[in-house]
Amino acid sequence: MIIVKRYLIEIMDLKQLYQDIILDHGKSPRNFGKCVGYNSEAKGYNPLCGDLVQVYLKLNDKKKVEDLTFEGSGCAISMASASIMTDLVKGKSCEVVKKIINAFLKMIKNSSEMKSDDLDNDQITKIMSLSGVKQFPMRIKCATLSWHTLISAMEGKKEEVNTEVID
Amino acid sequence: MNIENIKSQFPIFSQKINGKPLVYLDSSNSSQKPISVINRLNDFYKNEFSNIGRSIHSLAVNATNKFEETRMSVKNFINAKSIDEIIFTKNATESMNLVATTFGQQNIVKGDEILVTELEHHSNYVPWHFLRERKGAIIKFAPINEDGDIITDELKKLITSKTKIVAVTHLSNVTGTIVPIKEIVEIAHKKNVPVLVDGCQAIPHIKVDVTDLNCDFYAFSGHKVYGPTGVGVLYAKKKWLEKLPPYIGGGAMISEVKKGKIVYASPPEKYESGTMSTAEVIAFKESIKFMESIGMDNLIKHEDKIKNYALEKLRKINSVKIIGNPKNKAGVIAFTIQGIHPHDIATILDDDGVAIRAGHHCCQILHEKLNLTATARASIGVYNNKDDIDMLCKAIDNCKKIFD
Ligand SMILES: Cc1ncc(COP(=O)(O)O)c(C=O)c1O
Numbered sequence: 001m002i003i004v005k006r007y008l009i010e011i012m013d014l015k016q017l018y019q020d021i022i023l024d025h026g027k028s029p030r031n032f033g034k035c036v037g038y039n040s041e042a043k044g045y046n047p048l049c050g051d052l053v054q055v056y057l058k059l060n061d062k063k064k065v066e067d068l069t070f071e072g073s074g075c076a077i078s079m080a081s082a083s084i085m086t087d088l089v090k091g092k093s094c095e096v097v098k099k100i101i102n103a104f105l106k107m108i109k110n111s112s113e114m115k116s117d118d119l120d121n122d123q124i125t126k127i128m129s130l131s132g133v134k135q136f137p138m139r140i141k142c143a144t145l146s147w148h149t150l151i152s153a154m155e156g157k158k159e160e161v162n163t164e165v166i167d
Numbered sequence: 168m169n170i171e172n173i174k175s176q177f178p179i180f181s182q183k184i185n186g187k188p189l190v191y192l193d194s195s196n197s198s199q200k201p202i203s204v205i206n207r208l209n210d211f212y213k214n215e216f217s218n219i220g221r222s223i224h225s226l227a228v229n230a231t232n233k234f235e236e237t238r239m240s241v242k243n244f245i246n247a248k249s250i251d252e253i254i255f256t257k258n259a260t261e262s263m264n265l266v267a268t269t270f271g272q273q274n275i276v277k278g279d280e281i282l283v284t285e286l287e288h289h290s291n292y293v294p295w296h297f298l299r300e301r302k303g304a305i306i307k308f309a310p311i312n313e314d315g316d317i318i319t320d321e322l323k324k325l326i327t328s329k330t331k332i333v334a335v336t337h338l339s340n341v342t343g344t345i346v347p348i349k350e351i352v353e354i355a356h357k358k359n360v361p362v363l364v365d366g367c368q369a370i371p372h373i374k375v376d377v378t379d380l381n382c383d384f385y386a387f388s389g390h391k392v393y394g395p396t397g398v399g400v401l402y403a404k405k406k407w408l409e410k411l412p413p414y415i416g417g418g419a420m421i422s423e424v425k426k427g428k429i430v431y432a433s434p435p436e437k438y439e440s441g442t443m444s445t446a447e448v449i450a451f452k453e454s455i456k457f458m459e460s461i462g463m464d465n466l467i468k469h470e471d472k473i474k475n476y477a478l479e480k481l482r483k484i485n486s487v488k489i490i491g492n493p494k495n496k497a498g499v500i501a502f503t504i505q506g507i508h509p510h511d512i513a514t515i516l517d518d519d520g521v522a523i524r525a526g527h528h529c530c531q532i533l534h535e536k537l538n539l540t541a542t543a544r545a546s547i548g549v550y551n552n553k554d555d556i557d558m559l560c561k562a563i564d565n566c567k568k569i570f571d
Contacts, residue, residue: 014515049510050540073540075511076511
């Protein structure tokens with residue numbers, strides 16, 4: 001009898017995808033809503049799942065993130081990912097945030113580690129809780145949506161981020 | 168044929184998914200294939216392959232004859248009047264684009280109205296949108312009620328002197344609504360408006376008689392009726408095929424080509440240009456044979472039994488909500504679970520070997536109407552049994568446990 005492996009990669013435990021951190025952030029997202037005094041916003045849409053994320057970014061004159069919140073609706077992965085992201089970047093400069101985002105996108109797509117000098121261990125652990133999606137290629141876009149949307153907000157882009165177009 | 172043992176005709180069910188037996192509840196998306204269809208494809212490629220209609224060697228003559236045999240089978244299966252009314256395309260989407268493009272080119276001008284419904288799949292909306300963009304046509308939507316039934320009185324009112332065509336699904340791929348096509352055709356024809364029917368979901372699940380329905384166009388895909396991919400059918404009344412302009416130009420659709428003048432072939436060839444999905448169309452005959460060997464009455468009885476069992480069991484699960492409660496519902500069951508997004512449901516169910524679909528199922532208009540962004544959908548095929556439904560419910564329980 002043939003065993004069909006999920007998308008031809010190792011079968012993994014569902015528990016690695018739906019870790020407690022994800023379920024927790026998915027159910028009660030942090031930084032949800034519009035922050036006071038935001039000066040940039042961007043919208044992201046994942047047509048495959050219908051995940052919708054809107055980020056509200058408040059940058060000070062030195063291009064540092066003073067506040068970052070989000071609104072939206074979608075699966076547990078997309079909501080948890082947005083929630084975890086908004087928790088990590090406050091107080092950091094746009095340049096550093098972009099570095100973190102790139103490290104995250106690299107990790108989610110093809111690396112087993114997340115390297116960043118700009119995050120503490122606890123923050124890395126939180127990010128790594130999302131690494132389970134690697135084994136579920138159909139769900140990677142759910143995890144990356146809010147991060148792409150944040151780039152868009154930092155760059156002041158007008159058009160909606162669409163995962164069918166960017167990934 | 169014993170319908171309870173029908174799974175054994177489908178090789179895919181001898182495999183395991185994630186170490187578990189496959190519970191396939193995604194037949195509305197595409198159905199699995201019986202061994203007879205797979206063998207026919209294999210056989211044709213191995214022993215009989217040739218292109219059709221062009222050469223006069225023995226292989227070509229055989230392939231052409233076999234290709235035409237499928238056309239005859241399709242004609243009989245849907246009770247068309249003539250084989251010339253059956254056109255092969257690559258899928259239902261192409262069939263509907265063919266009608267929208269050729270009909271639109273000839274009959275639609277700025278301000279003309281096209282009537283679709285809120286149940287439509289994107290493939291029966293986007294091609295009409297092209298005419299809105301290119302010709303300034305107006306698209307109107309016949310509304311549905313809370314149960315997911317088209318409100319035929321409203322539909323009737325929306326047909327005006329400007330309406331040029333009505334395009335409507337026979338069976339919703341979300342709510343499972345079986346639409347009263349015959350009644351809608353009568354309403355439209357009274358006002359001299361032709362009707363295109365999207366029969367994608369109806370063909371595998373209910374009896375379709377295009378002569379009785381009296382519709383002008385009927386589109387469906389082979390891959391949803393236990394057939395190969397790459398086979399679409401467009402039934403169209405002969406008068407339309409003769410009158411409408413051709414769709415794709417090239418070889419096979421012409422009878423005479425001169426530098427200054429081209430004469431088109433007669434239908435159906437007029438609409439079948441370029442090399443067709445030859446092997447797939449030929450193998451599609453086996454799908455129809457498969458359906459006929461079961462018999463539509465038996466098939467409907469069996470699928471009804473499984474559907475009723477599924478509805479009864481799902482309704483008993485706390486927090487599961489079934490979308491739509493139409494008067495006549497086929498085995499297409501869209502649902503939501505409170506607090507769990509459909510995509511999380513689909514991923515977790517897959518871990519239990521249960522294949523369903525999650526998303527808007529190419530029906531964003533319908534989801535918007537129902538105030539939903541996505542639903543999970545379990546859809547029944549002839550091979551499903553009560554064990555499959557039990558497994559679905561068990562997997563839903565597991566899903567709820569993870570999120571509790
Ligand atoms: C109601 C309906 N119409 C049209 C289609 C499109 O079929 P295809 O992708 O085979 O062209 C589908 C398939 O999902 C459908 O369910």
